[in-house]
Amino acid sequence: MMAQYASILFSMVLVNNFVLVRFLGICPFLGVSKKLDSAAGMGAAVTLVIVLAIAVTWPIQQLLVAWGLEYLQTIAFILVIATLVQLLEMAIKRFIPPLYESLGVYLPLITTNCAVLGAAILTIDEGYTYPQALVAGLGAGLGFLLAMVIFSGVRKRVEDAEPPECFRGMPITLISAAITAIAFMGFSGVIDHLFGV
């Protein structure tokens, strides 16, 4: 039982890393990963929102299925996520001002982050149970956080390098992302052997 949860968690973090393998959440990955603290802040905010979003969208999917309204999944999910992010922003601002200082600025950007909607739809497609879905969401968020933090370190080095003129900025960032992605390819296959699932 525990092995199964651990397998879901680690395969989401390492093998099926949301950013480097599934290409979800590329915009914040390339946009906000310049500094370590903003990369970590964004990663933490996305993790929080993904877990909360799955906590809400999974039961909603059961309702949609019960009423035969599965085709409304996309509309229902995106509206729920947009509302949730808005409410979360208000709640954090009201009750935990210090957290708002560090995470608040990233929240409005998260509504249209495909990692959140992607995680919500993915857990449904995979047929996870409610606790499995929550663990998968946590793994997706942590994987995003890990990729952001590692990549902010890589970018610091890239900034000091002098690539050919036309490669400056975005192109060289993408090439370094490719190399980071190759590193993550090394994890495929590891998880299944490790947990024997």
Added chain:
Amino acid sequence: MADELAAKQSGWEIFSKGLLTENPSLRQMLGLCPTLAVTTAVTNGLGMGVATTFVLVCSGLAVSLLRKAIPNSVRIPALITIIASFVTLVMMLVKAYLPALDDALGIYLPLIVVNCIVLGRAEMFASKNPPGAAILDGLGMGLGFTVSLVLMSAVRELLGAGTLLGVKIMPSFIEPMLIMVTPAGGFAVLGVLIAASVWLEQRRLRKLGLPLGGSPENPCDGCALACGLDDPADPACARDAFVEKVEAALGERDA
């Protein structure tokens, strides 16, 4: 942005800017998730491009028609709902008529909802312009997106599998480079393609002796380098070095 001037732009200008100068994925760096994720084969890239174009055109038209009816306070949720409706429509059509494409695109089909290009055009263009212009803008942006997806997937399919549209092209003694169809290959090919488009633009400007675009107050807006940093103070910004080079070249020519 030039969108406020749309009333003065001709239809062709509105249509063509999405193809080249404001190409969504290669110049504006928008919608990179699908650009990277589905471009392992030309058919997938083409399917994604056409599906996104359909959503862009339909949502652009709907948003433009409703632009006076939508109150400003709920504009974003209203736009998202409109876009999500058309995405659902596309999903139903693809599932019914092209089940193989539906399998290949997977969750990236519903994720058109959160594609920044679609919401961006609805918010920045369609909600401020008449329906005709909105349709042209959607078509241009969609076509530009489709072209870059097809280009990207052609490179990856050719190098990664040795085929184009499933037909064997590469001679059999050249081993396919499997890395091209993996995620790492996606990042690398996109990086090289963007670099190529920047190089072409730089060469064009250098030939004409034109400045890089943008204004002193907002140097990144319309800057031909399109590095995506949006911060001229960033040490990685290549603008100053490039301006210096162009000016040196011009000085040499004049002397």
